[in-house]
Amino acid sequence: EVHLLESGGGLVQPGGSLRLSCAASGFTFSNYAMGWVRQAPGKGLEWVSSISASGGATYYADSVKGRFTISRDNSKNTLYLQMSSLRAEDTALYYCAKDLQVSGSYYDFDYWGQGTLVTVSS
């Protein structure tokens, strides 16, 4: 059974940093692209970033480009999101998600974690 477990969320001051992790199990992690999607309070889903199966290709939303870095460790079956220069508008529930197909569309996410909450506030 596929399982994705996010961790690393919490309260951080504006300008601070945080690293989210997503531990994956139940599938061959190194075969699939992965992504991060967030939902701010009262708002809709917002794609944050995606990474190819090998980690060689990464993509970011304009709202986080230059501040967030997505990475993965295929030997540890873990996806990461390093967040820096955090702003109040980054406050959201952050989900990690698995791509549906090995070929990787970067937006067909068939499995999602339960999310980890990031709150940016002084």
Add this chain to the structure above:
Amino acid sequence: QSVLTQSPSVSAAPGQKVTISCSGSSSNIGNNDVSWYQHLPGTAPKLLIYDNNKRPSGIPDRFSGSKSGTSATLGITGLQTGDEADYYCGTWDRSLSGVVFGGGTKLTVL
């Protein structure tokens, strides 16, 4: 303001059919396949449709998808109270080199 445009809300009675639309441009829907997600508050989003009209394993055929030009549509037949949720379309945008979601449509089953 989302790149993909969805109506904020739609409603229908149990047993009826509803359609949810998603409008984009040649930069996104016009040249890429569309996915649809169901999101109930407090739960993880669920992939309902991918590649415009394909259903992942376990998704009932009450859910269907179509695409024409720069617009896509999600159809739900035989509405159930359990279908009350927010529905999002998503695709790749080649100008942004990233994924874009619609703003979401809240479905109310009266």
